[in-house]
Amino acid sequence: MKHKPRLNVKVARMPGLGEIHPLQPVQTVQGALAEIAELADWLTALTGMAGVAMTPKAGAHGELCGLLCIRAAHEASGQNRRLVLVPESAHGTNPATAAFAGYAVESIPAAADGRVDLSALLARLEGEAGADVAALMITNPNTCGLFERDMVAISAAAHAAGAYVYCDGANFNAIVGKVRPGDLGIDAMHINLHKTFSTPHGGGGPGSGPVVLSAALVPFAPLPFVTRGGDGTMRLIEEENAGEDHPHSFGRMAAFHGQMGMFTRALAYILSHGADGLAQVAGDAVLNANYVLRSLEDVLEAPFADAGPCMHEALFSDNGLGEGFTTIDIAKGLIDEGFHPMTIYFPLVVHGAMLVEPTETESKAGLDRFIASLRSLALRARAGDERLKSAPHFAPRRRLDETRAARKPRLVWK
Ligand SMILES: Cc1ncc(COP(=O)(O)O)c(C=O)c1O
Structure with a gap:
């Protein structure tokens, strides 16, 4: 887990941020709402995605949010797809989330090099068999510490089968500022703020797992969310004032609009690094992991050491x-x-x-x-x-x- 700078905590404790209440009138919390919007802008820019749902409270909660967006999108086009494909190296939360969202789960094997077996996946998505697949849930960089190099082809195959691509973005720290998941064809991805942007790990409690979304999924994002009005004032879009502008939202993930304390810490971290500093974060994290891997591979078996450099995790x-x-x-x-x-x-x-x-x-x-x-x-x-x-x-x-x-x-x- 990365260092949590005290500066972030100090900023989060400033009375104007630390002592506000989610039920306060919107005009009294304009700065806080502007801060949520600014963090949202950073997350969409860093990931190259069209929008972001800020309310999920953890990575796994973000997975559920992403799958509920995907389910709503399929339902809106009159489809009742029942299956989610999950590579066998996935984090346990991925198949659990898919099952919780009401899907059947099917495992896709890993190839000998620790990455998804592309031919097995392509075969599974082809023809009639692929017509029941709602989504592929893939982790990239994956849990073996490797970048899924075939991601563009994988996304294209999923889209050709009419499925969406969910990416578990827990390992975004390895690529932040270097690779934009939106350019890889990903439709939804949660970001564990604790793993990339130095907030504490809430484990489903006071954490935060925003989900970035492609243009195809943005209309289905949950309420409430924050927008900037034309005159610069911040607005909170909820069921009462969503009007006819957001008819497809799947509903709510949480009672209020997200974890202010986590948002503040993450934004403080982002602003103290800047875009160039964040890219250096990824480079240094990957360098450190490769240093560990190469320093120990003579005494501990490193199963994928021949698969090329690892990302930010060394696996033994x-x-x-x-x-x-x-x-x-x-x-x-x-x-x-x-x-x-x-x-x-x-x-x-x-x-x-x-x-x-x-x-x-x-x-x-x-x-x-x-x-x-x-x-x-x-x-x-x-x-x-x-x-x-x-x-x-x-x-x-x-x-x-x-x-x-x-x-x-x-x-x-x-
Ligand atoms: C790869 C991966 N996916 C999902 C999660 C779940 O995230 P959370 O613990 O925030 O629910 C984690 C946990 O850190 C993870 O490492």
Whole structure:
């Protein structure tokens, strides 16, 4: 997770932003509404999309918003398509969201290089079989840390079959300022503000997951939304005043118009970097991840190291660690080394996955310390150091029975 600059928090706490209420009369919150519109402008410009729904409260909530726009668009053209295609490397929220939106989900295999199997996907979209596909949900850069190089062809094939393309934009940090998803044929994409624009991760709570939309989907976007009137005043378009201008909106995602605190932090981050600074963010994040990947591939198996440079995440597996050693031993060992462990056992397509996302905000010295620790842990596992199997030894809590903790949580403290 990237560094959260204190400046962003200070700005979000300014009384004119931190102490307003969503039910205040619109004329008393003109500055806040202008700020939502300015952030929306940045998001559409950075992604090359026609519009953005600002109300979703998290990445997964944004996925639902995007799929509800897609469903409304199909319904408006009299189609009842029932299927969403999801590559097998997708984040778990993707198939869950598609099912929640009422779709059947079908998995598309990954090719040996970790990217979507293009021929399998094209075959699935062809002819009558493709006529039931409402959308393809694809993550780019994908969860194996790779850029889907065939994205333009993938989008064209989906569109030819009459389907829309939903992109999970959680990994936008790797391409912000460099690639505009709109140029890749994407119709809807959520942006996890916490992963790219440094807000805290709300996990469905106080987070924010705006969804950028192509021109084809904008008419179906949820209410309420903010617009600038001709005289420069800001307006909030809700059910009461939407009139006949927005007859196709699918409805509401949330009670109010979004997470002001997250919007403010994200806009402060964007303005403090500027367009050139954001492009450098992506470049540095990718450089850092490749530094980690190349520094460790001799001691940890890197399943897609031959697929070219990774994006902002370096992916390793636990194949080749000593007998009986797995990813959990490395992760727990990292706690003793003073590091928060990386994402583990995800993506599922890699055995014992370790997904390291250093972001652009780690210094070279910090990366070198992390690499040295991970290297020593990998070497200890390879040498059969049994003590690693009971790590952590220096943390206030020892190794927990995580299955029991999840299945039988003790919710009362006496
Ligand atoms: C690839 C991907 N998709 C979706 C999500 C879900 O986002 P959120 O946790 O904001 O709901 C995440 C989480 O960070 C993610 O990494």
